[in-house]
Amino acid sequence: MEKKACIAMVPCPGHGHLIPLLEFAKLLLLHHGNDFHVTFLIPTLGPPSPSTIAIIDTLPSNIHFTFLPPINIQDLHLQSPNPVPQMILTVRHSLPSLRQSLSSLSSRTKLVALVLDQFSLDALHLAKEFKISSYIAYSSGAATLSFELSFPKFDESVPESEFLDFEQTMDVPGCGYASFKVKDLPDPILFHRSSDVYTTYLSVCQKSLLVDGIIVNTFNDLEPEAIRALQQGKALRTPSPSVYPVGPVVAQPKQKTEVDECVAWLNHQPSKSVLYVCFGSGGTLSQEQINEIAFGLELSGHKFLWVVRVPSEIPNAGYVIGEKEKDPIQYLPPGFVNRTKGQGLVVPSWAPQIEILAHGSTGGFLSHCGWNSTLESIVHGVPMIAWPLFAEQRMNAILLTDELRVAVRPQGDKEDRMVKRDEIAEVVKRIMDHNDEEGLEMRKRIQDLSDAAAVALSENGSSTKALSSLAHELLNKSI
Template structure:
């Protein structure tokens, strides 16, 4: 019996990196289900979250998954709690188990390719060992990819500190630089964007413009976002939205693990209340570290950290939910009129696809680049200004930007029109003859050529 052609995919730990890769696999198989099976080999630092398990259980039968044995985070000897070194070191410590799983796959299937997250590139040598092609599934946009490919050739200290605010001696810097240096060694890079969204960055990547190094093939196949669940599967957030007026609710969420200080949480609470607009807020336990919830989840109830009386005072105005909410269903809902976002790339694409203008509130890393794209180039977002002394965005400023995006002003209406145009362009890119569908087809043919 002829072995089925198989593609192995290795995400790094973190919900925001696993989900785009899962959605890419589903998109690939939606168009080429008769050609491939996909096997996910997932490094971990603990048991998968209930939301991850729920998503895994909905996958089609030709997507298989294996959770690699969890790594003890104490064994990573981290200098900082930043997720980048955590993710890279977790993959590195998982390499022996990963090699065993690839060996098993190779014996049972026609294994042709290894698709890695940008922060899983320590596994790149395994593609050579098993004589298969290698690809990066880049979870951010084309501009961030261009920066990453260019980064080792730049004045590393100056550029890195401008963009990411980390010293050259930090473990974050070392981990990021290591991934950047490995990136040009793959056969191709799959990037979750589309031509209309980032035309200049995509063109520069495909032409290898000013990269000063041989560049892999680049496949812009996005926007890849999760599809909303059927109405029968909705939860309390969607049930609440069903009773709100059209475009009346501001959705507030800082990604799958972004966190704010206690003082900033307080100011957001008072700012939302002061704005008078309806809101749906996903609250997390405060932390001075803005990415503290990404790799290891929080267990405390975050509602207790809100200002006294806030939930009761605003019970007719808003809904506060702890830690997690069904974001795609919320953004797709007709009652959602704005999104206060950390500008992570997944959230950015989901907001664009569903035509929801944004309040840009980046926390770290490439989110600042994404915020500039949204506010300055695409003009589909506004950005609040922090206090000059302590950087905290005060309640009056928060109320002001909420009103700018949610009021039926000329500025707000123009933003809605621009983001709806982007949403339409995204649909065209994913249509039968769209640019992203063509790029996906080229990639699939490349996979198949490896199987001959």
């Protein structure tokens, strides 16, 4: 049996959940590699994608991995296209093989903890079965976590007739900068209470209260009040799990022998002159909205690098297998690519986001406000245009615009919610015009946050101390 303590990590399907967990494992082992090694047990919906395999192949030798037998999507009997039940059910159907893998792991290592994604919590009972500690590696920020831990009480206390009023407000502990309306909260609560989306999400929130600790990808200067509320248990009437803010945990720019097309193009652009436009790994827009963005970018006159995806009326349709087979460029307005050849670069489906945000020519980010993208933009000091689509992204957008004031947000048409070209051009100019006072103030504020993020991760920083506290707790349990 190995002397190092072993931590088993179980992500749920989706790069947005796998990558933060991998980056956390790297960070833990960077600081405490003499004490631990990590094994990933990865539930899969079908065979692993080439991009997933490419990510796994870059892992250091003290991170091991096992792909659990793939689950057939037909066996999940999904009632809706929402990804939450899909992720949860994939893990649930993987429990027999997960138990086998944990049994094998415990027989040959000193297994001390099970670290789960929030949507892998169906595996929580296995921690008790193997007499090990349980943790969530939470993939969003402290504000959303505070909401989710307090949500079960909210669900109990609010009549269904009131809850269906999307204009009703809810005070989230530690988030005094906003009284969130129901329509601003994570997507699953917008479904009817009897739906599988709502009930599975509520179950996730209830199970989150039962773990030993929650590892949050945030840092004190980013969400001080929300972190304080969580650590003092203000989100609950009962004792809450220990909370460890260890962020920002983001991927680092890769050193490549071949220069990517996007980076090569950025190399020839002036400093801070390019607006990067991307809606994450799965965010999608309607055909009409794509047209308006295209005309708005053209009208703004500012340089842009746009990652275009096949249009859809479903905002998270990019997660659907098979969409990538189509060519997104063909859905742009006729003549747009040729007319803007000197102004912008359009790339289909995917781009090296970390390298783009870290590049000196990137001056702004039109973002869906996913938490990974938000942290990456903050780390690299890039102000944002907030354009939330689904999940908890509206909460993130309110944090960025109302509290941190490092982003602007288009309002869109009140009737059809479409953001028209004139407004798009206007917000682009607000954030990209270097003579605009508002834009200059945003740049200063986000650079201050970027500096604070670096301090948090420094040797004596708050996040490094939180990580050390977690490692100490895990080592004590291994004795």
